[in-house]
Amino acid sequence: MGQQIQPLPIDVIHLIAAGEVIDSLAAVVRELVENAIDAGATRITVSIWADQWRVRVADNGAGMTLENLRQAAQPHSTSKIRDRADLWQIHSLGFRGEALHSLAQLSSLEILSRSASEPGWRVAYSSEGEANQIESVAIAPGTIVIVDRLFEIWEARREGLPSTSQQLKAIQQTIYQIALAHPRITWQVYQNDRVWFNLWGGHSAKDLLPQLLKDVRIEDLTELQSPGISVVLGLPDRAHRHRPDWVRVAVNGRFVKFSDLEQTILGAFRRTLPRDRHPICLVHLQLDPEHIDWNRHPAKAEVYLHHLDEWKERVKGTIAQALRIHPDTVPDSLYTAQASQLIKAAEAEAGYHVSREIQPEPAPFSPLKALTQVHNRYILAEHASGMWLIEQHIAHERVLFEEISDRWQLIPLDPAIVLNQLSSSQIEQLERIGIEVDPFGEQLWAVRSAPELLAQREDCADALIELSLGGDLQAAQVAVACRSAIRNGVPLSLEEMQSLIDRWQRTRNPRTCPHGRPIYLSLEESSLARFFRRSWVIGKSHGLE
Template sequence: MKPGIQTLPTEVVHLIAAGEVIDSLAAVVRELVENSLDAGATRIVISVWGQQWRVRVADNGCGMKLADLKQAATAHSTSKIRNCDDLWQINSLGFRGEALHSLAQLAQLEVISRSAQIDEGWRVTYCNLGEPLQVETAAIAPGTVVTVDNLFGTWWERRQGLPPLERQMKAIQSTIGQIALCHPHVTWQVWQNDRQWFALSPGANTQQLIPQLVRQVRLGDLQHLKSELPAPEGEKLAGNCSLQLVLGLPDRCHRHRPDWIKVAVNGRMVNLPELEQTILSATSRTLPRDRYPICFLHLKVSPCQVNWNRHPAKIEIYLNNLNHWQEQVSQAIEQTLRLNSESVCEKVHNERIGKLIKASEAKGSYGLNRSIEPRLEEAKTDIDLKAIAQVHNTYIMAEHPGGLWLVEQHIAHERVLYEQLLKSWKLVELEVPAILHQLSEQQQLQLQRIGLDIRPFGADVWAVRNAPTLLAARDDYAEALLELSLGGDLQAAQVAVACRSAIRNGTPLSLEEMQILLDRWHSTQNPRTCPHGRPIYLSLEETALSRFFRRNWVIGKSHGI
């Protein structure tokens, strides 16, 4: 049975990070919704009347008994914690006992509630000190309805200092969306001025919720991963840790701004710049230039690993063993970006596939360059790719159990070479130094920055005596080194080397060469996109092909019988 509401001891109150809990309509929604979730609610209805500064939150949670209702709005009263030790073992969204008391001071507060264990509910209104002003029975299903009316009615300066109502409504929508991401099992209904504003349907996980919040993203554009995490080394009490990751696949969706990198810890969205930077680093060189990933990360760690008592809004936290969690997040993203049977059998390309096949049918020819060389035997992987043809000396046609793939050979090879360079960036001596002319001081510094040995060799002439291994074997290494001098960090130089060294489109390949390239590409860490962020393969799924050729018709019907 859930413990009742009690006033916190003075020593606990002194340890709590005090501050302004209610500073806007969105803050009212946040605090009331968190109370609903702590009560075990699976359905929450939020109603907002902006002009009246009124908010109502109704839930189907466990409800409250009359004794708890009478004490709910008094200062520092809560059922979440009892003593100082509980502050370091927070298992709930709320714990300070400040929200309802603050609302009673700033607005007209009414709570109607009924516990599932009793047959009658109660309506309580409170004075500005949080004491019961009126108590009466009320007909209500198990759960709680909290109404906050005339917010800041006695504090006009506060109302005048707040943004326009339109911006406040957007803040409310954003607040609900962030909370819903952390609790995808909950049904949400939101009303504005007695008209339904929006609703969110529950899902098995956050992957099913994101398309409801970001309309241009489809379910198949996202990859979901849930895994148990090892406890930090030396932390015996930090067991039962897990990670849930929903990542937008880089060849399918991305953003112009880093506005959809979300991090949550133990059911609450938080600001953790270190983990956000880890996400950006792990997805770098998989997205187009100036694009950012769609990523939701939810860490569930032992309460002893988190200190929530840092900021009144509880979005700033202290997370112990941060380096450990960063390493786990990097590994999870790497695993998610790999190709596997779960991530490639989705029907996300069907519309594009249909258009492609129709266009090809209209042209009347697929321009295949076939070879009959035997396929080399190889070790089995979770996806068995078999090279069967080359299209226009540019695309490798590969068969797999779910259909066909078209793989662009140049950027697939570029991905292979780039990841090789990341693992082993080697510079070798050139037999004949590269002679470069009219280099600016910035170009000279750039070549030195990536480790090249550059020395004056006359008036406006420089000799470069070493080069990356891949370039040293090329006849045009001088041109390549000049290209490297034009800017960028070491990683950009590695991309440039990989791009210049990769097989060019238009190059004929044998079946054996195609198969080797497919195998090497498939085993890379980020096989979906090249280092510039371009998609490497197009999936022609068997289901789409069957639909186009009408192979799912009933035999008799398809023959006009």
């Protein structure tokens, strides 16, 4: 049985952030659903009749006693907190005791509820939140809240709201966000008495995301948990977005606007995604309540977090760890005809014999063994779980980019390289990334330093012109890495292939090159077994009975 609903003391009411909670149909859904979750619900049914301004939310939570039902719509009445000290120990989604009272004022409010040990009751409320109709009712344990004729006496409010389609979209997004923060809950959502969508509960947000984003498969995602942090992200070689609309932060069960942490997340994916693409990344912080101040926004959409810089570093580190290659992020790959042809060519050239037994799960960072080169472009390597094809140029590009980023070193050029007809913006760009440039005559400039990797190259002058054409320091580092990496078409010895693979496996972001292109294709033994029908019964596979 839940705690007793009681009015808050006056001094606590004065401390609570002011502002109207109910300003739309989506806000009604949010407040009622959060109450259901606070009551321990594992199944929630939401029904919407937008044209009638009607919402119904049913749950299988703890339910309420008749005494609690009498108090539920009173102003500032809540079971979540008792005194001012509780404002700094918020463990629930709701705590202000405003929502049901606001709904009583703005609509026709009715609640049906039953706790496990008592009979069920139906209560209708006056506009002041008084229980003016009470009757017994036969229902399963849980609560049903019906909000009807919302804003009927506030016609100007209805006219000021977005269109019905926009409101429905806001409701859908509200439910999506709450579901991701509470992934074990099963949802049924109806619109005008017809099924709108269902969401099936899972162990984590990773199980929910493919239900929300139809072009994302569960194998496109990975998750990692560290103390106080849970991260679910789209692998950069498989899942990304045109907009940063799926970079989100939740704190203790609620997604919030948190631009500092969102920028930290975007920064953690820099140079892992294609141009103009953005990551899919959900970060959920589980913190001691004393580290959070929820009492800063009427809808609790913003939060103040103590020790923010420390949490930013921890989020960055957790994402970096999740982006590395380990068994959980190397799922079975679909076997393709193109991959089949590549393997046949490699087998014919190198005499490679595929193991006929399914291999056990590899250990983290399981080493790769170079076998051969395909078309002087791909390295075929044996892995404990199957075979991998690695594109040599972009694998080397990733290696060099991270080495350059960690040790960006400019060395003197002796003699200097003379460039002609540089614009003032090109000169400023070279100086911006630390390269020393001096006038050397009419339309001539002497470049007296260069990145170490470029200084010994015959095309150093061309590379310097490329660097002068724009971009920040990181863009310059990418350009240097790309120009310096092994070209496709260059033959490599087995020793050179192995050395490259070993260096690549040690990088921080081995899945993609700095331009966001995927570096490797994994050909898992389980997929090969299915392709070659090794799971069939031997007699039947030979046409025998």
